Amino acid sequence: MKKVVFINLLIILIFTLAACNTSEGEINSAGAVSGSKEGTKLFVKGVGNVDVLDSHGGIEGLERMRSFYDNMQNAVPSGLRIVHYTIEGAPIVTDLKYNGESLEVKYDSTRDAFGSGEITTNRCGNMVEEVNPTNTSYIAIDCKNGPYGMEEILGIRYNMSQQDLFEFELKYGGNKESEINTKTNTVKKESNVNGFDLPASVKQEVYKRLVFANYLDEKDLETTCESKEEKSYYLKVYINGGERELSWSACDQSLDGTKLTKIAEYIIEQSETKHSENQEMTVQGYVLQVKDNTLLIGEDLNRLDYEWLKDEIDQIDLDAYIFDFIILEGANLEEFKVGDKIKASIEGNITGAKPGRGEVKDIKKLEVY
Structure with missing residues (x-):
């Protein structure tokens, strides 16, 4: 039952955070700076060398989590540091060390005034990535300690149906003259406006990709290109009671820019696809x-x-x-x-x-x- 209460509290926090935006470079109450550049460590007050940061469901550094997992599957010794924030904003540190044969999981809660304040170490045999339609989990298995010989290292949740509202508006083109809007169920192309309705499965996939892109975090995106022929994008996401606006250009080859361009092109592709009225x-x-x-x-x-x-x-x-x-x-x-x-x-x-x-x-x- 404790797990149920925790999960429900986590969902409430995610809803709340989804309706809020932070200014670029602003330090939040837990001490993390948003908008960290790819290839650099993430900043968390009082904790060094952070690779992955889970701030109540908004996750930075997922590429590093995936890289560490891939290294384990190929028996490549690796290390990873993950920070999860508690509800009160305290950083909980999980250090992973893989020596090519087994995984050491060190859990440090000494910065949490409301927790056990302990450092514990667990030895596990492997890690699995379990992908579901609405969540992805990285779970250490064959562990000496912990319930059922398992320990969840990181969970990414992207269940659109648990949101009160999720719609989006995408404008694109040289002058952003084309538009796809799921809130009004309209598509505008070459001055023609037509009605359309994206299936829930497509919107769920868009939401998943946005979560993996940590879309609520502030982004440092390129909005102008040397070539005027490059496509520009504007994406407005309506999530619960809040909104998130993102503008960038196709010439932005940063990790964030590349992810967002792929999401935009997926939306465009799906808007041009004839979907069956009766989705299985x-x-x-x-x-x-x-x-x-x-x-x-x-x-x-x-x-x-x-x-x-x-x-x-x-x-x-x-x-x-x-x-x-x-x-x-x-x-x-x-x-x-x-x-x-x-x-x-x-x-x-x-x-x-x-x-x-x-x-x-x-x-x-x-x-x-």
């Missing part, structure tokens, strides 16, 4: 129960979430969790067991909530690790 609905998650000719699925859980839930599922109130739960009918129960990770397409729509209920059209097991 899919669900993905772990099997928590097999009974009464149905499967109970916890949607978008990672392996550690599943372990937390599996032994409590008969006693818990599903409404107490931020996760979605689906009862699937029509699956061949002989092929599945508790703990399997599955992906299923649904016949028609899912009805009800917590748990919802759907008829399986097609279902398959997914490899976890």
Whole structure:
């Protein structure tokens, strides 16, 4: 239950932060400077050599996390320092050291006046990257300590449906004469204005890419180019009760500029694609129960979430969790067991909530690790 309360508090904080902007170079209450340049260490007051910074869901340095993970998969010795901020703004430091065979995880909470104030070390065998439609987790496994021999190192969450509002307006072209606007459901090209409606799956993908680009952080972007033929972009994101505006040019080859250009081009490509009016609905998650000719699925859980839930599922109130739960009918129960990770397409729509209920059209097991 402690995990449920923590997750709910985290979601509330993310909503609040999404509605706010900070000035370039401003130091926030936790002591971090936004807008850090690629290739340099991130600044956190009182902590040196920071590679990855998780400020209540806004994450800088994800490329370094991915690089460290890739090094581990290729048995390349590496190190990484991650800082997570507590709700009160204290930095919690996680140091990772991989020697080519095993992973050392050192957790330092001595700067947290409200925590244990300890330094603990855990030895783990490996790390997995678990990618779900609404979250990605880096989890240390085969650990000597910790619940279920696992420890979540970093979680990136990008569930658009948990936002009260997510829409965007993209203007682009030499003079930003073209526009794609999901708030008004219109597309303007060559002075022609047409109606359109992007599928929720496309908007979810845009939201995911924006989160990975840490779009709420201040960006130092190029807005002018030597060549006037270069395309310019203006992106306005409406998120909950706030807005975020970004302007840049295609000639901006910085990490931030490159990411944003790819996002803009993805939006343009999708606006020109003919989407089916009846998008196939899919669900993905772990099997928590097999009974009464149905499967109970916890949607978008990672392996550690599943372990937390599996032994409590008969006693818990599903409404107490931020996760979605689906009862699937029509699956061949002989092929599945508790703990399997599955992906299923649904016949028609899912009805009800917590748990919802759907008829399986097609279902398959997914490899976890």
